[in-house]
Each structure stands twice: as C-alpha cells, then as structure tokens.
Amino acid sequence: MRRDHVSVYFDQANDRLIYIGQPADEGHWDEHWSGDQASKAVRRKDRFVVQETEGRLPKGSKVIDCGCGLAQTVFGLHHSGFDAYGVDYAPRTVELVNSIAPELKVSLGDVRDLSRFSDEFFDGCWSLGVIEHFYDGYDQILAEMHRILRPGGYAFVTVPSMSPLRRLKAKMGIYPSVNGRDLTGFYQFILSPESIIQGFERHGFRFVSSKPRGGFKGMKDEAGFLRAPLQTFYDMKQPLVRMIRAGVDTVISPLSFHTRLYVFQKP
Numbered sequence: 635m636r637r638d639h640v641s642v643y644f645d646q647a648n649d650r651l652i653y654i655g656q657p658a659d660e661g662h663w664d665e666h667w668s669g670d671q672a673s674k675a676v677r678r679k680d681r682f683v684v685q686e687t688e689g690r691l692p693k694g695s696k697v698i699d700c701g702c703g704l705a706q707t708v709f710g711l712h713h714s715g716f717d718a719y720g721v722d723y724a725p726r727t728v729e730l731v732n733s734i735a736p737e738l739k740v741s742l743g744d745v746r747d748l749s750r751f752s753d754e755f756f757d758g759c760w761s762l763g764v765i766e767h768f769y770d771g772y773d774q775i776l777a778e779m780h781r782i783l784r785p786g787g788y789a790f791v792t793v794p795s796m797s798p799l800r801r802l803k804a805k806m807g808i809y810p811s812v813n814g815r816d817l818t819g820f821y822q823f824i825l826s827p828e829s830i831i832q833g834f835e836r837h838g839f840r841f842v843s844s845k846p847r848g849g850f851k852g853m854k855d856e857a858g859f860l861r862a863p864l865q866t867f868y869d870m871k872q873p874l875v876r877m878i879r880a881g882v883d884t885v886i887s888p889l890s891f892h893t894r895l896y897v898f899q900k901p
Contacts, residue, residue, distance in 0.1 A: 640821060644809035649796060651804075651824035652812055658767040658821055663724035667704050676734045679710035683790075686895065687711060687758060690788045695757035700745040700779070701764035705731045708738050719756075721745060746774040754784040761791045763893065766822040776837040780900060789839060789898040794824045797852055799890040830896055839898035846894050849887030850879050856890065 640655030656662055683706075687697060693715035699707040702720030704727065711718035720740040722728050728742045743750065745764060759779050765772035779789050796804075803809060831841050854864040867875065 642809055643812035643815055644804045645812045646804075649826040649829065651796070651800065651809065652817065653821040653824070654815070654817060654819050655821045657819060660724045663703065663722075664726040667724065667727045667730070672704055673730065673734060675704045675706060676731055677709060678706050679713065680706040681710065683707045683760060683762070684710045684714045686790055686897075687716065687760075688714070690790075690897070691716075691758050696755065697758040697760065698751075698756050698782070699760040699762070700748070700775070701761060702731075702740060703727060705735065705738055705740050707760055707762065708740055709735060712738055721748065746778060748778045748782055751782050753781055754787075756782050757784060757787045759783055759787070759789045761789070763792055763794070765791070766793050766825060769817075769820045772833070773837070776834060776839075780837050780839065783900045785900055787900050788842070789834070789900070791830070791834075791896045791898070792847065792893045793830055793896065794822065794892060795830070795894045796824055796826045797846070797889065797891045799852065799856055800824065803856060827894060827896075830894075834896070834898045838900065840901050842897040842899050844894050844896045846887040846891030847883075848892030849883045849885070849890050852890040852892035853886060855892065 640653045643652045643654070644650075645652055683699075687695075691697065694717060696717045696719070697711055698719040698721065699705070699711075700721055702708050702722050703724075705720045705722075708718045708720035718739065720731075720738065721743040722740070723742065723744050725742055728740060731738065731740045741750075745761070759782065761775070761779070765775055768775070783789065827844065831844075835841060850864075850868065854861055854868055857864050868879070870876075
C-alpha cells in the first residue's frame with residue numbers, strides 16, 4: 635500500500651503510530667501479491683532469512699514462516715537444506731505459490747490458529763511484518779508460536795518499529811494525535827521495541843537479540859516533500875544503485891530504521 639494513500643497518527647499513550655488506509659485483510663494481500671512480478675517472485679530466495687536461520691539452527695531443522703505471502707522465505711529455506719513450511723490466509727496467493735512451486739509445503743491457514751501442527755513441532759518460526767496488522771493485538775499469535783516451538787527453538791520476528799527519527803517527529807508534534815480519530819480502515823501499527831520485547835516475554839520467550847533494518851526506507855517514508863524523489867531512487871533495480879542503497883542502509887539504519895529483527899528463544 636502506498637504511503638500517500640494512508641493517514642498516520644501518533645498514539646502517545648502506547649508509544650506507537652497507527653496507519654489508517656486499507657484493512658490488511660485477505661483480499662488486500664491477494665491483490666498486493668498478484669501479477670507477473672509476483673509470479674516471478676515466488677522462486678526467489680530470501681537470503682536474509684536463510685542467513686539468519688543458518689546462524690541459529692542446523693540444516694534439516696523444521697522451520698515455519700507464519701504469514702509467508704509469496705513464500706520466498708520458504709523457497710530459500712527449502713533449497714538451503716531446511717525442512718520448511720509456510721502458512722498464509724490469502725487464498726489466491728497460496729494457490730499461486732502451490733501452482734508455481736508445488737515442492738513447497740505452503741498451505742492456507744490463520745497464524746492465530748495453527749492447530750494442524752502438534753506441540754513443539756518446529757525448531758524455528760519466522761514472522762515477517764505480520765503481527766503489526768492485528769488491531770486487537772497479537773497475543774494469540776505469540777501463544778501459537780510458543781506452543782509449536784520446541785524448547786530451545788527460535789522465533790525470528792520483523793516488525794515496523796519506532797526509530798529515533800519517528801520518535802523525534804512524534805516529539806515535535808508532526809504526527810496528528812490519534813485521540814478522537816476514526817480508525818476505520820486500520821492497516822498497521824508502528825510499535826515500540828520495548829512493547830514488542832515485553833509482549834514476547836509475557837508469553838514465555840527469552841529475548842536474544844535485535845537489530846535495525848531498512849534505514850533508507852525508513853528515511854524515505856518520513857521525508858515529507860523529499861519522499862517522491864527518494865521513492866524513485868528506492869524503486870531503481872540497477873546493481874550500482876542497489877549497492878549504494880545498501881551502503882546508505884548500513885550507515886543510517888540505527889537512526890531511521892523501518893523495521894527491526896527481533897530474535898527470541900523458547901527456554
């Protein structure tokens with residue numbers, strides 16, 4: 635969903651931003667993950683996920699992506715020697731993945747109810763940009779993650795988070811207050827790192843590590859009148875441009891990260 639199609643409000647009481655635009659339901663994701671580019675993306679490895687998983691778990695481990703979308707995560711893990719699974723609740727997207735990559739274990743399902751999998755079935759669980767889309771909270775998701783992970787297993791979670799840049803804008807009053815706003819069309823939260831860690835710890839997880847991601851995207855999204863030219867640069871696919879973006883990301887991510895990767899372990 636394009637940023638200029640949403641309204642962003644600051645919820646001071648909970649130290650988070652709220653995006654209002656289009657509900658992140660099944661229809662939204664089916665539309666978002668459609669077209670020729672989506673079809674090509676199914677067989678594209680998510681190297682970030684593979685590298686992070688390899689750093690914690692041995693090959694052959696059972697790993698699930700809860701909310702897998704086009705399943706690049708599952709594809710990458712499967713072809714890197716892991717026993718990979720994926721679940722998503724967008725039916726046309728799951729059908730697309732199954733038709734293009736039938737070797738993958740991707741099925742239709744709700745991340746709040748993974749009862750098809752037995753207790754302690756998985757060694758690792760990924761959740762990339764999922765929990766922030768649930769207005770009523772993500773306790774059910776965390777409870778299911780904890781149930782399906784074996785003791786010693788890892789949960790890898792990426793979530794849009796309050797960066798120093800976003801906190802500065804909130805302190806300066808640049809975001810309008812959420813008080814009294816119509817929240818119809820809720821899309822997502824931008825959550826505080828502290829609330830995410832506390833939420834997982836309440837469900838029995840141990841916090842292991844956290845690191846920022848997407849510094850250029852975070853800067854672009856918060857750049858005001860400079861957003862349009864930065865978006866053009868962000869969309870460029872040329873190798874040199876991608877190398878420059880990666881370098882900029884490394885430098886500015888601690889200040890303007892869009893998301894953070896959180897790693898938790900089930901004791």
